[in-house]
Amino acid sequence: MRRLINDPYNIVEEMLEGFCKAHNKHVKLLENDGRVVVSKKAPVKDKVGIIIGGGSGHEPLFLGYVGEGFADAAVIGNINTSPSPEPCYNAVKAVDAGKGCLYMYGNYAGDVMNFDMGAEMAAAEGIRVETVLVTDDVYSSTEIKNRRGVAGDFYVFKVAAAKAALGYDLDAVKSAAEKANANTRSMGVAMSSSTLPITGKTIFELEDGDMEVGMGIHGEPGVRRTKIEPADKVVDEILGYILPDLPFNEGDEVSVLVNGLGATPLMDLHVAYRRVAQVLEEKKIKIYNSFVGNYATSMDMAGMSITLMKLDDELKELLDYPCDAPYCVIK
Amino acid sequence: MRRLINDPYNIVEEMLEGFCKAHNKHVKLLENDGRVVVSKKAPVKDKVGIIIGGGSGHEPLFLGYVGEGFADAAVIGNINTSPSPEPCYNAVKAVDAGKGCLYMYGNYAGDVMNFDMGAEMAAAEGIRVETVLVTDDVYSSTEIKNRRGVAGDFYVFKVAAAKAALGYDLDAVKSAAEKANANTRSMGVAMSSSTLPITGKTIFELEDGDMEVGMGIHGEPGVRRTKIEPADKVVDEILGYILPDLPFNEGDEVSVLVNGLGATPLMDLHVAYRRVAQVLEEKKIKIYNSFVGNYATSMDMAGMSITLMKLDDELKELLDYPCDAPYCVIK
Missing domain, CATH: 3.30.1180.20 (Dihydroxyacetone kinase; domain 2)
Structure with a gap:
């Protein structure tokens, strides 16, 4: 054990507090949800909302990629654990600018379940949320759709976020993310x-x-x-x-x-x-x-x-x- | 042992080869000296040359800070070992634009000896080289001038490099570096x-x-x-x-x-x-x-x-x- 921590049960909260203080020019914690890191620029007018996330322990993934021209929000789970549906939904509410949102995350069962529930909650309010799963880890399955997402997340998020920043609609942004993932x-x-x-x-x-x-x-x-x-x-x-x-x-x-x-x-x-x-x-x-x-x-x-x-x-x-x-x- | 390496006697050369390939938009190895990483923009007209360096094993220090608006060159030693005088001198020859150069590095005896010899070789050709030693490690000595340089290098290098980029002369650049180190x-x-x-x-x-x-x-x-x-x-x-x-x-x-x-x-x-x-x-x-x-x-x-x-x-x-x-x- 060579870690430098305090209460291990509070480590994600302490990390988030430190992160949002250290990078307060770029990001803040959502007021009504301490597990959503949002860009200080969000929501951006006429832009598709870009939401990424997953378990903690992979930093700078996901929260380090929230900012101008990149993701609008990151939803934060416990260590190696998916975030729950509520913050997934709250992220949509925080960053949607009327053009819908795209969820992107590595393909893990817990994340799929919880983000999908977040998308359903948003849909119930008439906000369209689409999803692209990252599946870049070649050894994790012979079938591409069953593969896990690892560092390829970075490329898929970056590409989709840029497409959104250029003002394209949700279908085009999703399509760019799918192309990045496929490649x-x-x-x-x-x-x-x-x-x-x-x-x-x-x-x-x-x-x-x-x-x-x-x-x-x-x-x-x-x-x-x-x-x-x-x-x-x-x-x-x-x-x-x-x-x-x-x-x-x-x-x-x-x-x-x-x-x-x-x-x-x-x-x-x-x-x-x-x-x-x-x-x-x-x-x-x-x-x-x-x-x-x-x-x-x-x-x-x-x-x-x-x-x-x-x-x-x-x-x-x-x-x-x-x-x-x-x-x-x-x- | 959890390192991922090849021949340990060749590790610095292999790192430098990889580094200059990966970051070839920013830097290159000096043609006549494989231990000097230079900015692709160097020498910059009417600018004091900024040269940093020291032993390897502290990456991204030093080579990661070579680029536009930062250092013009980094001189690379073996692991935890000062570079020898020749590359210190060759770095001066490569980046001097007629306004002289500033050497900056952490205060270690080997570095002081070798960089000083490099400066003497340059002086023999009429190129003025000044030096600022970084001495930020508070516990390393009660006397500030005997203290070692650690992560404070980053601040001292950044400040001096910006002063040089703004077109100031060697005295002013040195003075800014000294102020940063003192603070x-x-x-x-x-x-x-x-x-x-x-x-x-x-x-x-x-x-x-x-x-x-x-x-x-x-x-x-x-x-x-x-x-x-x-x-x-x-x-x-x-x-x-x-x-x-x-x-x-x-x-x-x-x-x-x-x-x-x-x-x-x-x-x-x-x-x-x-x-x-x-x-x-x-x-x-x-x-x-x-x-x-x-x-x-x-x-x-x-x-x-x-x-x-x-x-x-x-x-x-x-x-x-x-x-x-x-x-x-x-x-």
């Missing part, structure tokens, strides 16, 4: 577990020096467990799953996200990025732009994931669209 | 050691569940070692050293940096930030703005540091000045 693939590796504040214990056992390829961000089982291998070999294995899955082909243009799971140094992420770039170059897949850092974490888990999004002109424009959120500024 | 105080706590790639071992022993208050970013000894305490108590102890040291007084306005040392979740950093904000509010010290995240790390060390910089109108303007570096975008 995005991820897979990760864990070198340690993460520590649950309430128990003070790790969420699963992983011996020091071991790694598990394909593990999910809540510790869902992966492909295989072995001694930690050289970074290049790990990257090659992950790309061996990702590249044929879409597939990514010679001549394609991609955005690359090398994501840290929380406890892996930026040094190691760049060593891994170097190999990703080498492999893509060999395969004549062009890198349009890249992100390297902690974008979707699992608290203090050591590990790394690789995400590729295949781009076209529309996705490039939306990815480059300016945004100003606490953990993503693009100018 | 900045930091202190940290470690909950784990960090792992040296070459040995595969931690740089010091710290039992799981223990913490050391006041520890340096290379594992320099702190105030006391104890079982990990509640976050609020740790923050109170750190502020108990920082606040009287400057001193920070009622009515002062400050910038706050809650810095992660590498393996501490953003969740915990915000829990800690919450307490910093509470204490400053009680003491009627106004928070102007805040930074929360991994700004100056020690690879995979679990831990956190708090930095405060006391502001005046000039420092506020310089802190807010736009910059576009791989790990700091201010717009």
Whole structure:
């Protein structure tokens, strides 16, 4: 246990208090719901409302991506637990500007149930809410619709938020999010577990020096467990799953996200990025732009994931669209 | 050992290759020196050259702060080791635009020796190079000039770089850096050691569940070692050293940096930030703005540091000045 916390039963509230104070130029807590982080600019006139969310413990996902040109609100669950329906609904009430709202989140059963209930509550008041589930984790299922959402969330949220910021209607925004999701693939590796504040214990056992390829961000089982291998070999294995899955082909243009799971140094992420770039170059897949850092974490888990999004002109424009959120500024 | 690396003797080169590929819109490696990361905009006409650097293992410090409106170059040493004099000199040759250069780095003996030799080599060619050492770590010495530089580097570099970007001469830029350093105080706590790639071992022993208050970013000894305490108590102890040291007084306005040392979740950093904000509010010290995240790390060390910089109108303007570096975008 190497965490720096107070009362573990109050950790999400304390985090939210600190977050909204530290980033008070961008966000605030909703007055009537302490589990909704809203942009200070929301609701934005004539714009589709962008609402993201899910369990805590993946910071800066989700709340770090609330701000101008990005999400209008994030709905916050307990650690590794979906938010309940009420904050999902309250987020809609807070950010809807008459053009409806889009829910986006990783595909987990609890989130689907609760966000769907939030959407029904909104529908009962005549507010249209559509949903796009992120399903980028290639190893989590052979069927795409059953796959989990991991760091690819970042790309799907960014693209849809930009489409909304450009003034498009809900159908167009949803369609952009679906395209981003359809073009995005991820897979990760864990070198340690993460520590649950309430128990003070790790969420699963992983011996020091071991790694598990394909593990999910809540510790869902992966492909295989072995001694930690050289970074290049790990990257090659992950790309061996990702590249044929879409597939990514010679001549394609991609955005690359090398994501840290929380406890892996930026040094190691760049060593891994170097190999990703080498492999893509060999395969004549062009890198349009890249992100390297902690974008979707699992608290203090050591590990790394690789995400590729295949781009076209529309996705490039939306990815480059300016945004100003606490953990993503693009100018 | 939970690191994801290849050949530990080649890790800095591999990191630099990955870094310059991932962030190729901002930076490149100097053609004649693989240990100098330079901004693609450098040299900037009529601008003082801003050169930062030091040992590797503290990423995003130093290379992540090279870019427009920030540093023109970072000189890169091996892990926890100063760069040698040649790259310090080569950085000057690469970024000097006729107005001289400012070296800035944390106050460590090896860095002082090597950067000073670089400055002498430049002086022999008629290029003026001045130096400002960062000395923000309050616990490292009772004498300010003997203190080490830690996360306060970020503030000192940012302020001086903005002053240079505004077109001021070397004396004025140096003076702004000195003011920022004089107004900045930091202190940290470690909950784990960090792992040296070459040995595969931690740089010091710290039992799981223990913490050391006041520890340096290379594992320099702190105030006391104890079982990990509640976050609020740790923050109170750190502020108990920082606040009287400057001193920070009622009515002062400050910038706050809650810095992660590498393996501490953003969740915990915000829990800690919450307490910093509470204490400053009680003491009627106004928070102007805040930074929360991994700004100056020690690879995979679990831990956190708090930095405060006391502001005046000039420092506020310089802190807010736009910059576009791989790990700091201010717009």
